[in-house]
Amino acid sequence: MINGHRIIAVLPAYNAERTLTQTVADIDRAIVDEVILVDDASRDRTVEVAKLLGLTVIVHPQNRGYGGNQKSCYAAAVAAGADIVVMVHPDHQYDPHYIDALTRPIAEGRADAVFGSRMITPGGAQRGGMPYWKYLGNIVLTKIANFVLGLRLSEYHSGFRAYSREVLTTLALEKNSDDFIFDTEIIVQLKRANFRITEIPITTRYFPEASSIGLRRSLMYAAGIGRVLWQYAWSRPAVQPEEARP
Numbered sequence: 001m002i003n004g005h006r007i008i009a010v011l012p013a014y015n016a017e018r019t020l021t022q023t024v025a026d027i028d029r030a031i032v033d034e035v036i037l038v039d040d041a042s043r044d045r046t047v048e049v050a051k052l053l054g055l056t057v058i059v060h061p062q063n064r065g066y067g068g069n070q071k072s073c074y075a076a077a078v079a080a081g082a083d084i085v086v087m088v089h090p091d092h093q094y095d096p097h098y099i100d101a102l103t104r105p106i107a108e109g110r111a112d113a114v115f116g117s118r119m120i121t122p123g124g125a126q127r128g129g130m131p132y133w134k135y136l137g138n139i140v141l142t143k144i145a146n147f148v149l150g151l152r153l154s155e156y157h158s159g160f161r162a163y164s165r166e167v168l169t170t171l172a173l174e175k176n177s178d179d180f181i182f183d184t185e186i187i188v189q190l191k192r193a194n195f196r197i198t199e200i201p202i203t204t205r206y207f208p209e210a211s212s213i214g215l216r217r218s219l220m221y222a223a224g225i226g227r228v229l230w231q232y233a234w235s236r237p238a239v240q241p242e243e244a245r246p
Helices: 017-025 046-052 065-079 096-107 132-149 165-170 182-192 215-235
Strands: 007-013 034-039 056-059 084-087 113-117 161-164 197-201
Touching (some): 007 017, 007 065, 007 096, 034 046, 046 056, 065 165, 084 096, 096 113, 096 197, 132 182, 132 215, 182 197, 182 215
Parallel strands (some): 007 034
16 A cells, blocks of 8 residues: 555456566565456466466456456456556566556545656667667657647556546546557546646566567557547537646
């Protein structure tokens, strides 16, 4: 706990057998009260390993996709009484040691959502092994999204995030995609609801066992983000309320 807040880490898992043990070992249980893993119909021993590690395990009998997995993660965490929910990818690409820094702004009442950013520290993403074409794509898509949404985020595509309970019980997450663009759709929802978003710098590591989508899926992802931003641009009211949330 931090400041008496119950913190639950959720792990959206798919074929994470080889990296799950190290990921869980790096989660500070002095901060995190419970770890929930949602398995998205893995074809390896992810579920067996998760149970041996003592995690709370939920299994999708059929693959629902990255966004669909997150929906189950957040619903389970809210049902388990979480005040703050932090998403940790079990492929060990993101470093769980940042959980304290990621959740503290919410526990201290300074933010409603916190994103771990690979792009804040100059050159940090590339030092972690991010492919150059992904690095450039991240920059371009982030600039476009910031322009459309009127935000100043350093990146929109990190999967290392923390949300308050209020965020997860207020936003209509079930309306979002079951695919990778879920992460952008929730940012649009946060913007519409005037929730406070902040970022912290993180490091990441790219290695063979870490999950990563290829060029073709990345192009499809970029097109999906374009559709989300287009819909936002054409559906927003002419005059938007500027009052901040209490």
